[in-house]
Structure formats: C-alpha cells, structure tokens
Amino acid sequence: MLLRPRSRLSFRMLKVRVEKNRVFFGDRFSVSFQRTLRIPDDGKVYPLPPGLGLFPVHEAQECLGGRIPEGWDEMDLFIPLYQREALWLGFDGAKWKPNAVKVGVGKINVVSGTAWDKELHQEPQDYMVCPQQPWLDGINAGANFIRQFVATPLGQGYTVEAQMTGEEEHGGIQLLVYEPKPGVFPDKPPPRTRLEPSRMMAMSSPQGEMGLSAGGKMKQKIYPDPFGIDVWNTDDYGSVFVRLVNSQQYSELTGKSAPEPPINARTYTEYGLPWFDLYDETRPDLAAPESLARINSVREIDEQRGAHMQDDTSIPIDDNQVKKIR
Numbered sequence: 001m002l003l004r005p006r007s008r009l010s011f012r013m014l015k016v017r018v019e020k021n022r023v024f025f026g027d028r029f030s031v032s033f034q035r036t037l038r039i040p041d042d043g044k045v046y047p048l049p050p051g052l053g054l055f056p057v058h059e060a061q062e063c064l065g066g067r068i069p070e071g072w073d074e075m076d077l078f079i080p081l082y083q084r085e086a087l088w089l090g091f092d093g094a095k096w097k098p099n100a101v102k103v104g105v106g107k108i109n110v111v112s113g114t115a116w117d118k119e120l121h122q123e124p125q126d127y128m129v130c131p132q133q134p135w136l137d138g139i140n141a142g143a144n145f146i147r148q149f150v151a152t153p154l155g156q157g158y159t160v161e162a163q164m165t166g167e168e169e170h171g172g173i174q175l176l177v178y179e180p181k182p183g184v185f186p187d188k189p190p191p192r193t194r195l196e197p198s199r200m201m202a203m204s205s206p207q208g209e210m211g212l213s214a215g216g217k218m219k220q221k222i223y224p225d226p227f228g229i230d231v232w233n234t235d236d237y238g239s240v241f242v243r244l245v246n247s248q249q250y251s252e253l254t255g256k257s258a259p260e261p262p263i264n265a266r267t268y269t270e271y272g273l274p275w276f277d278l279y280d281e282t283r284p285d286l287a288a289p290e291s292l293a294r295i296n297s298v299r300e301i302d303e304q305r306g307a308h309m310q311d312d313t314s315i316p317i318d319d320n321q322v323k324k325i326r
Contacts, residue, residue: 014177014238018077021054022092025177025238029093029130031101033057033079033242036137037265038086038150040312041216041299045145047322048137048218048276052262055079055087060243063253069209076172078243080250080258081151084298084310086215088137088149089173091130097185100225100232102127103136104174105149105212106161110139111222113164113291116174118239122229125286127178129225134278139214139295140222140288148215150298151244159211163295171211172243179236184227208249214297216312219277221285269315274323 014026022030034051060068060076068074081087093099100120102109107116112126120127128136138146139160152158154168162168225231247258269275296304299312 013236014179016238016240018057018059021057023057023077023175023240023242025099025175026179028097029091029099029101029177031175031177032090032092034088034090034135035259035262036086036088037262037268038084038310039148039216039218039265040315041297041310042312042314043217044314045217045219046275046315047317048220048278049086049088049265049268050274050276051088051090053259055081056256056259057242058254064255069253072243073241076241076243078245078250078253080247081210081244082247082258082261083151083153083210085151085261086148087151088135090135091128091133093131094189095131096189097180097187098129098132098227099180100127100178101130101133102174102176102178105139106159106165106168106172107170107174108160108164110136110160110292111286113140113289118176118234118237120178120229120232120234122225124289125225125229127176127225128222129227132226133223135220136222137218137220139292140286141214141292141295142217142288144219144221144285145217146220146222147295147297148218149212150215151210152213152298153246154209154211158213158298158301160214160292160295161211164291168211171209172241173212174239174241176237176239178232178234180227180231181233184231208246208252210244210246212244213301214295216297216299221280221283223280224284224286266313266315269317269321272321275317275321277322277324279324279326 033055037049
C-alpha cells in the first residue's frame with residue numbers, strides 16, 4: 001500500500017510503499033528487516049548468521065483506532081522486536097541501476113558515526129551502494145567486522161544513540177535511498193540478471209519503544225563507493241523512519257501477537273544448521289570511524305553495571321557448517 005504524501009511540500013521524491021513486509025523505494029529497490037540469531041558477544045568474530053524470516057512491517061496509520069503514539073509521524077513505520085533480539089537489513093536492488101543508501105540508528109549514521117542528515121558525504125563516506133552491498137548486520141566498528149544490531153529499551157543507556165549523544169530521544173532506524181543521476185546507468189535491465197546472495201533459511205523513550213545497541217562481532221565488510229559520489233542525485237530520494245516496539249506495545253498498537261522469539265544461536269548450531277561466509281576477500285573495506293569503534297557493547301555495559309543479563313558463552317562452529325556464498 002502507498003504511504004500518503006505528507007503535503008505538496010514534501011521533499012520525498014521516490015515513492016515509498018510497504019508490500020509483503022518489505023519497504024520499497026521507487027520501482028527497483030527494497031529493504032527487508034530480517035530476524036536472525038543473536039551471536040555471542042565474546043570477543044570472537046563470527047560468520048554470518050541466517051535470515052530466519054521477515055519482521056512484520058506496519059505503517060503508523062494502521063494503529064488500532066488510528067491512535068498513533070505521541071511523538072510519531074503518520075508516515076512512520078514500525079516493527080516488533082523482543083528485548084536483546086538481533087536483526088539485519090537486507091538490500092534488494094538492481095546491479096544495472098544501483099542506489100545509494102544511508103542507514104541511521106537513533107539518528108547516528110552507522111557507517112560514519114556522524115550525526116544524521118540528508119546529504120551524502122565522501123570524506124568520510126557515510127552511505128553504501130546497493131545491492132553491491134547486499135546486507136548490513138550492524139555498526140561499522142572495526143577492520144572487516146561489524147557489531148551486531150541488538151534491540152534494547154530506550155532510557156537505559158545501552159543504545160548507540162545514548163553513547164554518542166548522551167540522550168535517547170529518537171531510537172529506531174532511519175533510511176534514506178537516493179537515485180543515480182539520469183543517464184549514468186541504463187533505464188532498462190539487461191536480458192539476464194544474476195541472482196543476489198541469499199542467507200534466507202526456511203524455518204517453521206516512549207513506553208515500549210526501543211533503539212539499537214552494539215552486540216557481538218561479525219565478519220562483514222562495508223564497501224567503498226565504486227562509482228563516486230557525483231553519480232548520485234541528492235534531489236531524488238525516499239526516506240522513512242522505522243520505529244522499534246516491544247512485544248507488549250506491538251499488541252497494543254495492532255491487536256496482534258508478536259512473532260515467537262527465534263531459536264538461540266547455540267541450539268541452532270548444535271542442530272548442525274548453516275552459518276554463512278561471503279566470497280569478498282578481494283573487496284576493500286571502509287575504515288571504521290573511531291567514534292563507532294569505541295562504542296561499548298551490551299555485554300560490556302552489563303559488566304560495568306555488575307549485571308548478567310544474557311549468556312555470551314562462546315559457540316564452536318564447525319567449518320563444515322559455514323557455507324560459502326557469492
């Protein structure tokens with residue numbers, strides 16, 4: 001269904017719609033919010049966990065009785081997560097005509113660690129080129145690794161936003177998707193297109209609102225722009241704010257129950273199910289900004305507070321369980 005335009009003065013150029021729990025920007029590009037395993041935060045760098053199905057995506061306008069929570073915009077979207085549940089973002093686009101994509105958490109850019117804005121920046125690069133970047137599992141925190149996105153309640157000081165700004169005002173996920181300038185790429189697809197890598201597995205401070213914190217380390221690169229910043233049309237973009245709500249608030253807003261929590265990483269691994277590794281050894285990696293490299297993980301904050309809220313015991317993964325994907 002189409003999101004209603006804000007007004008005649010709306011700066012949104014690309015049409016944004018929600019269809020089958022995917023957020024579409026224009027006619028080629030979509031973002032999915034993938035359920036997954038929360039990897040241990042034990043200092044090890046883990047391979048890619050699977051996608052365990054899509055989070056349900058709703059428009060704020062779908063709230064029961066039209067009662068949109070205070071502080072939300074009617075254009076906002078929302079998805080349900082359990083506390084300390086992980087997720088990753090899947091990017092589905094066209095290699096023959098890619099898009100530039102910015103991702104923020106609590107209005108902190110997850111690539112550059114800078115404050116959220118609607119411009120594209122080259123030094124440091126604060127965006128990704130998709131679908132050449134097929135997914136994103138967390139913040140750009142080190143050489144060839146990210147720290148996993150993990151949901152935590154606002155107001156407790158765990159989120160990236162809290163550690164960067166000292167406040168937890170925004171939460172959620174912010175997305176900006178830019179079109180290339182006319183004439184740079186083809187307007188029509190070639191006769192055949194190559195399938196994108198797949199990690200999918202077929203497996204059967206407002207109250208309740210959450211933000212994203214840093215979890216365990218995962219092997220993943222964020223690639224430099226291979227085309228250059230001048231390729232992108234910063235006047236032609238779509239934007240959306242995705243709110244993260246806990247299971248109780250989700251039920252209150254929709255009258256539905258949140259999906260059951262996913263299997264834990266240890267049980268998943270003990271059943272011999274696959275993890276993944278992407279063939280990208282020859283691809284460069286954007287350097288992690290010092291501001292994001294210094295972010296404390298959920299486990300580290302727990303330890304500082306003398307709390308033991310989650311099990312981060314290391315999980316041995318047999319090499320035969322790690323499937324290579326191209």
